Amino acid sequence: QSALTQPASVSGSPGQSITISCTGTSSDIGGYNYVSWYQQHPGKAPKLMIYDVSNRPSGVSNRFSGSKSGNTASLTISGLQAEDEADYYCNSYRSSSTLSVFGTGTKVTVL
Amino acid sequence: QISLKESGPTLVKPTQTLTLTCTFSGFSLSTNGVGVGWIRQPPGKALEWLALIYWDDDKRYSPSLKNRLTITKDTSKNQVVLTMTNMDPVDTATYYCAHRPRTTVTFDSWGQGTLVTVSS
Numbered sequence: 001q002s003a004l005t006q007p008a009s010v011s012g013s014p015g016q017s018i019t020i021s022c023t024g025t026s027s028d029i030g031g032y033n034y035v036s037w038y039q040q041h042p043g044k045a046p047k048l049m050i051y052d053v054s055n056r057p058s059g060v061s062n063r064f065s066g067s068k069s070g071n072t073a074s075l076t077i078s079g080l081q082a083e084d085e086a087d088y089y090c091n092s093y094r095s096s097s098t099l100s101v102f103g104t105g106t107k108v109t110v111l
Numbered sequence: 112q113i114s115l116k117e118s119g120p121t122l123v124k125p126t127q128t129l130t131l132t133c134t135f136s137g138f139s140l141s142t143n144g145v146g147v148g149w150i151r152q153p154p155g156k157a158l159e160w161l162a163l164i165y166w167d168d169d170k171r172y173s174p175s176l177k178n179r180l181t182i183t184k185d186t187s188k189n190q191v192v193l194t195m196t197n198m199d200p201v202d203t204a205t206y207y208c209a210h211r212p213r214t215t216v217t218f219d220s221w222g223q224g225t226l227v228t229v230s231s
Contacts, residue, residue, distance in 0.1 A: 047221070091160075100216075
């Protein structure tokens with residue numbers, strides 16, 4: 001059950017934009033528009049930020065946006081704020097008995 | 112408003128069976144398309160999907176843990192139970208249950224998680 005690949009860390013200054021990548025295969029990210037992104041602060045449960053590649057749940061800031069190209073999905077955070085410092089995980093549907101696979105996680109640091 | 116909460120032992124011994132209960136409110140597991148999943152996270156590590164049960168009792172498991180996992184539901188009690196056999200120290204993790212909505216393939220609401228330590 002191989003995980004999706006994310007960079008270990010990404011950093012940016014307040015007000016900047018950053019992008020986190022999530023690389024999979026044609027059996028998951030590339031084959032379906034079922035990519036989600038979760039934000040997790042230390043000691044807290046994950047929070048859904050993006051679903052179906054680019055949709056934001058109610059209440060999530062429009063500074064968060066998602067996209068996909070081929071087998072790679074991306075999460076962009078614009079106007080970076082101190083509160084955005086957290087771990088971020090991508091997740092995708094996978095067409096096998098695996099069904100659901102998470103990414104390796106990315107730590108976002110606000111400088 | 113959807114709410115989920117995990118409960119179960121905080122400490123289990125190696126080779127024992129772990130039983131976790133997810134008690135939820137704000138939705139019904141008899142509603143077409145709805146599901147409840149289990150996800151775990153070892154300390155300092157990434158999330159790992161474990162199992163999922165749908166409203167129609169369709170069950171899916173992580174292939175790497177399939178032989179050790181059983182997921183069941185009690186719709187009348189609004190509960191989902193996960194059992195994991197033959198526990199090992201590497202299974203030490205925070206275990207989360209989460210709601211899968213009817214309309215898409217994601218986990219939109221999560222419980223607070225429960226830390227399970229496997230140690231003799």
